[in-house]
Amino acid sequence: MKLTRRHLLAALPALGAAGLGAGFVRMLHGLNQGHFDPRAINTPLTGQPVPDFPTLSPLPDAPALPGLARENFQSLKQPVLLFIWASWCLPCVEEIPFIRQLATSLVNRTAPLALWGLCYKDQPASAARWLEQAGNPFTRLGMDQEGQAAIDWGVTGVPEAFLIMPAPQTGGRIVWHRTGGLTDALYQAHIRPHLEGTP
């Protein structure tokens, strides 16, 4: 059989459809495995220095817990895991046992990582009550009642988490970001390699 341009043209739709189909199969597979999320948003901050953001005041009733400012990232001695959370957020409740477990394990291992919090659009009273009930895992906590700092961080919702490595010149560099709650599996897969210097 002689292949003509006609054959090629007639085969094009089938080839195109096959390409689309293969893409769809991979997307569905990714959806099942959890590594393809059509609702995900890439933050442009990954790999960038910590953004400028307004200084956040601490919780009024917790004098031991300092607030959060851009300068705090300037003098970092250790990596920081910054959590964006709120007391009104359900997935944050589900996330907290893991964060607390992380906090205790860090204390025992002389803390190669600091856990900081940014409390998004929350009432100080309910945030304080929530922290008291959950057991406070944070060593710094900024109250972002207006949500302005969160916009500078490119936050779209709670919970979110940022991993920041010390960088003396630029004052902290964001190396990893996640929208949604953290789990131990995610920690092992994405955060630990950074801490151990093998990302």
Next chain:
Amino acid sequence: MRRLLLAFFLLLFTIPASLAVDTPDEMLPDPALEQKAQQIGQQLRCLVCQNESIEESSAPLARDLRHIVRQQLQQGHSPKDIEAWMVQRYGEFIRLRPAFYAVTALLWLMPVLSLMVALGLARRLWRRSAPSPAPLTPEERRTLDSLLKKD
């Protein structure tokens, strides 16, 4: 999966919220500037909802961003600056009309490409010309005749 569920959950609650009519307080007093703000807002995607611009959505984050657009306009920033400010924080995702760069080239060139391919194929039809069509079989002719009579 959890994030998906969460998104679905959000969806349930953002639908009614997205219908909400917001307060006139947030509108700028100057109608021309307000119209400019709306034009900018219509190009920016509400990040927590699906396929809505921040002008159309009443999600709290969209309201905050709307506020920022108006604030920056009043401070004299250009629409381009404001869009850049947003993209710096939220990435290309926030543009409902993607900018033209390597990744989006195919998207933007698609109309021209497909038009050219289609016209190229059609030209062959136009140029092809031959004396006469294949004659009908007697049976076909009978059928055709009866049809033509009916029409």
Next chain:
Amino acid sequence: MTTLATLFCPEGGHFALALACALAFMQGVLPLIGLRRADSPLTALARPLALSQCLALLFAWTCLIVASLGDDFSLKLIAETSAISKPWVYKIAGLWGNHEGSLLLWVTLLALWCAGLALLPGQNATRPERLPCRLRARLLALLGLVGAGFQLFCLTTSNPFLRLWPVPADGMGMNPLLQDPGLAVHPPLLYGGYVGFAVPFAFAISALLDGKTEALWARYMRPWVISAWALLTLGITLGSWWSYSVLGWGGYWFWDPVENAALIPWLTGTALLHSVLVVEKRNLLQGWCLLLAIATFAFSLSGTFLVRSGILNSVHAFANDPARGLFILGLLGLYGGGSLLLFAIRAPALPVPQTGFSPLSREGALLLNNILLCTLCAVVLTGTLYPPFMQLLFGRTLSVGKPFFDATTIPLTLPLLAVMGVSMALPWRQARADRLLPRLAPALLITAGAILPAFWLFPTPLAASTALLALWVISAALCDLALRLQALPKGDRQLHRLPRSLWAASLAHIGVGVTILGLCGMAGSQERLIEARPGTHATLAGRDWALTALTAHHGPNYEAVEAHLTIRQRDTHGPVLAELTPQIRLFPQQGQRTLHVAILHRPLEDLYAALGSVKEEHDPQGQGHYTAILRLHENPLASWIWLGGIIMALGGVLHLLPARRRLIHSAGKARA
């Protein structure tokens, strides 16, 4: 009631669905064997099998409806989507407002199309224009195979008859937004259109299996294309009207992936509608027409797949489930991919047309129409699929929304409109410019005369020029009708003497023009957001809008606050134009709040009011005042958008009516 409930119990429905699946499979296999062995009894089984499959599915629906009306919350579907307090209309219509029910609707509509095909009288010696019986048996078999696959999907992964234990005392209720009469009819129409394109698809597959197209196949196929197209047009129109009248901020098209999933088959279906004409009249473009028939149905199927798989970011998405997505993707690969493969193998062997045509001819215009429609389709498809594919391939997230689609589709629509106006006046094969110009002159004059008013009336130059093109389409269609009427013999110059297909085409073109005019008018819509106490006046579009009162209102399953607006012409003393009563409805069962928009449709504009929120304020004397936030719109020509859709569909219906004989008959009576 008890006997009825026993007869139509959910298990009965479940059984009927399984039976229908088996029947569909038999319908798919037996006639094909019969045709191959020239065994006519086996071939003749196609019709009874199609009819009984349809009856079985209708029985399943009856069971589901009986269960829903009887508030049988032991059915999972009903417990999740219904409630005792739900009005009975929505107890029925709500059944197709969810994944399981809508799929059952999908397969039932397919069975109904099959039944229609089976009931249509076949070809005989006196009526050669009818469908040959052998072809019909084969079409039924192919449709049976399609139906069997989807019924299997229904049974295995989305069975609407699953029971629930423990049985809840009341259901969770339905999303209040969906409790709207428009949305009760929208899915059956839309799905009817999607599924209807299965028939042209079957025609295409049948032709490809033979490796040749039957004489007159395009003529047999055309009514099926037109009826599916008319339903899809109505479905899309109604969907757009729903978002305008329910979502509360006056938008009518959002370029949401789900809307695009309906628009794409509509675009290819419209292209098919036109190219099938070329095949019928000139026997050209056969392969292209077959490809369009396959693509239209494949796009209809992919719409179903994409909505349910969770791949696309959409407002409308059903509860996403990748497992279901994989099953539908398999079906899509089987039917869509399989048929495209068949096309790749068989299409090159189709007879090559030996004749060509001039670009300036009816064929040329139809071809240009196909090119533009398919380019539009390519743009919409690319825009819809670009974000998930970019994320998959490059890990980049981006959005493609309304501003992109507006910027790319409008420049393609303008030449399409220009061609539409010329096309009706063009003869087949070769047009002569010197004859064409006089034919087009009246329409050109009308359009030219409207240039100044258009630029004065419409807000932007783009809207004005688009509106002019729409006017050009309408006036060209009307002038063409008038000229053809004039060409009739003198004593016989009556409108009904013109061929029905001409009427149908003109009407459809006028419908497009009307819709486009509506879209241009909407570009000049004005809106105002006000904070108002009873007694407050506001001016919008030269009218006085007064809030007279805020009252409470009790609905069957909701509580509402109602704002009473009086709109007067000109100023506070002008004559009353309208009383509008928008509401905020609270559905306690779902804890959900919806807006109930009030719209006054007038011929040239819509007056539209939405009540956003109501708050209570206390003045220094401690007296309470209610303040309402209202969004007021004046939307010029808004209802033309949907009116145009209805006119287009009417054009399709007119083409299908066996009107000729009856018209002549009734005309004869009228004369007598």
